[in-house]
Amino acid sequence: MKHKVKVTVLDTKLYPEYQQQYCANPCSGKCPVYNQGDEFFFYRDDERDDYWNCGLDTLVKTDGKPDEIAGGPKKPFCTEAWDAISRYIYTGLQGGSIMRGWMKNENTMITCCNDGTRPVIFKIERIDYD
Template identity: 35%
Template sequence: MVGFNWSKFNLIFNEMNFMDHILLIYYGGIFLSLKCKITVLKKNLDEELAQEYCQNEVTTCPVFREGQEFITGFEKPEGFCDWAWNDIYKFVAVLLAGGNFSKDIFEGWMKDDKTMITCCTDAIRPVIFKIEKLMVEN
């Protein structure tokens, strides 16, 4: 292939984890990776449920802060709550695999193909996330 930089490809390829290898794209002389940006939109607290069912005083989720962002492939980002990752991973995987939440069976749900709004399953103090598909230069 004329103009293809194999040495740069090998360097990038060797630094990526196994699952991200399938997402490496060569376009216009640069290498791009398909990633997702996860943004913490909102932290909620249902005080009524917390008072009725929790043993101790409960505050909003201590792991995340509103506006916090993570860029990731198929791997859980460093510092990300294990429970929340388990809850939202399926949406990350769908977007990275080329799926969407605005067409087909999801017609009329999200406004665009590259975004999903979801949350963790902590019913007392759920965290709302925006997941966006991105192309990132390596």
């Protein structure tokens, strides 16, 4: 059995009060590199290794401009997002349980990036196939 991982951007949040209080640019706004609904597929097999390439060219769906999306054809995943989600992607690509006992389905995880003033919420799903 083979495994691939689908990553979907569920939401992008903004906490302007924290940006005003703590950020060098107090009006930096929402995350500029992901959009709600963006979808990515990760494979790790004899033909490609999207994990090793930090998600470069894994974007399969967006309402934005693909060249501006992290994970699109010209950009690897944002480092803050990658730091937060890469372990779940790796686990899924190896066929492991992403979050047994916490989520309703052990092949799914809901998590977010580390940016406290404008976090991006991700759904990560292990998909098994032949």
